Amino acid sequence: MNRGELADFLRRSRTRLAPSDVGLTAGARRRTPGLRREEVAQLAGMSVDYYTRLEQRRGSHPSRQMLNALARALRLTVDERDHLFHLAGEEPPRTGGSSTHVRPGLLLILDRLHDLPAQVLSDWGEVLAQNTMAVALSGEHTGENLVRRYFTDPALRAMVPPEDYETHARAHVAHLRAVVGARPDDPGPAALVAELRASNPHFADLWASHEVAVRHASTKRFLHPVVGTLDLDCEVLLSDGHDQQLIVHSARPGTDTYERLELLRVIGLQDLTPTGGSRG
Structure with missing residues (x-):
């Protein structure tokens, strides 16, 4: 070093x-x-x-x-x-699979979206970066895998209305299968699938159904503990290599969710005081 x-x-x-x-x-x-x-x-x-x-x-x-x-x-x-x-005396990351390094230009776009929840994910669910609003919406998850968390953490699933739970579960598995099919030699997605098939019967059942669907724009509902239910439009922007995704959530002006999202923005800013939480 x-x-x-x-x-x-x-x-x-x-x-x-x-x-x-x-x-x-x-x-x-x-x-x-x-x-x-x-x-x-x-x-x-x-x-x-x-x-x-x-x-x-x-x-x-x-x-x-x-x-x-x-x-x-x-x-x-x-x-x-x-x-x-x-x-620092370390070898740089050489995974041979999808990159976890977010380009500065993509991070610049992320930072400019100060009034909307936005985060950068790998195509197999690794959270690579979040802005303040994304942390305010769903918590700090940088460095974690959202597919793993969805199937293993009840607190994360509790953010989804019960009637939407199965839809989200199937979408996660169908997208992950598309990624594994496109990059069968990438060790990250393959290891995640093996782990969840062995440890989570629900995931194993959904994997066995062999549904395939790449993540696209959609509408999602969130149950936030402070501002209540949010009906958000979810836009998915792809990097050049399609191995990273910028996920942006927004609300239509004039709706209750639009007002609640603005309240969430104020709450998020209050949390980022010099003595408050941090963002990776």
């Missing part, structure tokens, strides 16, 4: 970004350009003290998960991400 070079790279990557580049409000006048250390720490989901020690050449060896989080927070390109891993 090259602590000096790592510290310099982090510092220079931080100073080249403006708050608006990452979906943050600039606030009071800044004496120096770029993001503050506490803002990078917030975006990466780490403590300010730990990030500060990295920039001061005193930090302990960051985990691979933390390096990926820093790459997202600093909007690094693939080449820059690989350089970050090398400086």
